[in-house]
Amino acid sequence: MANTRLFQSASAQSRLPAAMAVNVEGAPAYALAPRHRLAQYAATGCLNSTYYASAEAQLATVLELCQDIDPQFIAQTAVYCRERSHMKDMPALLLAVLAAQGAAQLAPAFSRVIDNGKMLRNFVQILRSGVTGRKSLGTRPKKLVQAWLNAADEKTLLAACVGTAPSLADIVKMVHPQPRQAWRAAFFAWLVGKPHAAALPPALAAFEAWKRERNLPLPPVPFQMLTAQPLDRAAWVQIARQGGWQMLRMNLNTFARHGVFEVEGMAELVAGKLCDPQAVATARVMPYQLMSALLAASDAVPAVVRQALERALELSLVQVPQIAGRVVVCPDVSGSMSSPVSGYRGSATSSVRCIDVAALIAAAMLRSNRQATVLPFEQGVVACKLDADASVMDNAARLAAIGGGGTNCSAPLMRLNSTKALADLVIYVSDNESWIDATRAGATATMVQWQLFKQRNPEARMVCIDIAPHATTQAGERDDILNVGGFSDDVFRLIATFAAGQLQPAHWVGEIEAIALSEH
Template identity: 25%
Template sequence: MRFNFFSRNRAPTTVNHEGAPAFTLTPQVELYAAVATAALSDLFYEKADTRLQRLRELVAKNEPLFVAQLAVYARESLHLRSVPLVLCVELARLHRGDSLLSRLVARVVQRPDEITELLAYYAQANGRGGTKILNRVSKQLQKGLALSFNRFDGYQLAKYDRAGAVRLRDALFVVHPKARDAAQQALFDQLVRGELPTPYTWETELSAVGQQAFASEAERQAAVRTTWETLIASGKLGYMALLRNLRNILEANVSAAAMERVCDTLADRFAVARSKQLPFRFLAAYREVKAVQSGLVAGVLAALETAIAHSAVNLRGFGPDTRVVVACDVSSSMQQPISARSKVLLYDVSLMLGMLLQSRCQHVTTGMFGNTWKRISLPRGPVLRNVEEFYRREGEVGYSTNGYLVVRDLRERREVVDKVMIFTDVQLWNSTGDGGTLAQEWAEYRRTVAPGARLYLFDLAGHGTAPLEVRPETGVALIAGWSDKVFDVLQALDNGGSALTEIEKIEL
């Protein structure tokens, strides 16, 4: 199925959050963009509750199969956790009559705590406090959760049996999974009685050290150092845990041999592939490590550069015959954390994805825009270092959103390029008062300079509008998300598909 992104009306159909002319998206594309960029926390232009309500309304406007495919895509390709659960619950409220929901839930729920998170949202979405509403959970939802329960072992159940509005014990009573054998029934019985053995995790090991009494601060520090070294040597410290604790490990003054093992793990291409980390996680770790005063920091920074290079190894770039422009939005609205618990900004995601793409292209112009558009020449290769260079210089262009200047610059130079990639929250507007718009500049550029050029809007916020028509006839495409998987869409677009082609391939 192919989706026509917009109506045939070539005039703007709405305005964006800045009051600038904009075009509405179809329900399919708007839901895709909202889901791919959903942290379910407050954004510059949209509060979390508003985004959640818009998601619910969009689910009701779309076909159930598309909603289910999108939920799987968000979980398996974009590695998002909460928003696929929201889609499952909203689908349960609207869809009946077949096994689509149970198959979806069984596929989306990949950790035990996602069972409890799903049920907690189910109770909230159905307008009741506590867990009373869980006595009337959708049968297909129950069936899907039962299948999920059967996949988890004792270690997983114990690790994710956490305090919350819904506990795993509550979920067990609601779902009533049939144990696959006597050993699993024994685990379920232990879960009910609260007798699951405490799992061996880095959290429990460090917590045990924290509860001990020491004669001196030096003894405490020695115990923490030994614990980290033991965890590193055990090989049981997961990749994400390692990435998030690099600063703690360095500040614990672990041995050079232990840090060498950490760096080897970070830079291992198989470990990187298995970890499925979003690109900005490497950037967050890079910044934390740079702040540490240690002679071992340089090796860790190098390992992180190697890791991000491995993560992008399958990223489809472009050869010397394809002329590419990569433009990053550094406006005020992009200076917003992607979630309440993160230090990573939408601006960081823009730079990260932009530099990943730059690293895979052989004929590429890179730059950033705010009040003005500025080209910045950087070496191809060191992705994280290049992001930091952009970050250091972002004040040089100001903080408006004059994205049209990227294309005006090309037109005035009479410079022919094949692809213009703009990483932005798509809330473009003109602060100069000269009346120029991206739609006008793009139409004129294609008419007078490069008729075959393509413009790709990488939507990092999913607010539901675009600054120009997104149709094959206009040479414009919209792609949404924070993962390097967004680049998979480029091949589909070049082959005549849409941004939804990868989603439509999913079988349930």
């Protein structure tokens, strides 16, 4: 008798579009459309070298894509990646592209993307570097920067004082803002080292007084402005009391070194701040950043603070959907996923790898969908026992501990087909650089296996989450397949909408195109 599986596969493949592109590994793949490609790079690229692409290559790709994409979509992508993907460098780069093009969309996008001093410095730095074709700010960008400086309150301006290349003082010297308030004029004069007739605003005045008389109360300024001076434990305790959510998350080991947690009640106070639901939501923290804080916390950080970080991690995953029906999650644990999620940045390289993010997403889906099947894969499906009752961090750690091997994206679907499994939603979390299952012609192995899977599960849908800046996918876009990039909580919202059949026909790109560029 003829091999039914062989001829069934051939029949399925003949009805599928051929994979006409190749991925970085040289294996067949489907090319993302230009708009989709820009969105993918913008939502995942941190302009640092990754396992497959250098920082220079990412920059060149984005700039090339922007040459053929209309300014409206570039602006919408910048807003999406700042407000929903919580990215920093890419949105600033896209604004710089709009500035170089003289696009009318720059102004409304600027008001949405430049929401703090760091983003302002990023924008000015990129524009002045000349990578987008000009080194001067130009009239329109200069006016936008002036308007930002003249509208920011004292707290925002003080926060913007932290950082260099360029510093806030450099920017003030570039654009020469003309403030209407006396306190703002005094602030800018102080910033650039000039005399000022008017009184300084309250926090800055308190800082100057504290520098003269160290027995005064600690001023409410960014702690980086204080640490240039010698500080005792009491001062560090006060810094922790005054610290914002992100500042606390990023400096737990520093507080431990300076004895903050040895003071009665301080560990509980910091823990309470870290797991406050409103503070977590306002901070726009990515789940992987909390994982990073947990991994980086030394033994000197008290258990109650570590537990608060875990609670904050759970809170950051509130958008993880509970899917109606049977769910399969397929995290990629191959060797290429060992790359830092935000790229290589020398001594500042994140301890969180792509595999950690994939594991985190899989564990989060299992937490919300307790009957979900998790199929980690590399060259094949890898056995890994998970506990639906365990914390997200525990299950993520078990998955991330696998690691290694080549990439075979079709392996989970092959396993599901071999066991004649039934499912309503299959979720991949990968860098999509599959090569073990490379085909000589026709469709990718992933698409062939998906077609076979659909014969048993005609209403099933597949989501491919790509957490790295790439231009191809193993599963081409169509009504039942969603390709989305990024690692913010908005990915979970898109999964829920798609699984419910409520996502617009253009899928992820359509979500970006729907953004109204009104100034906030």
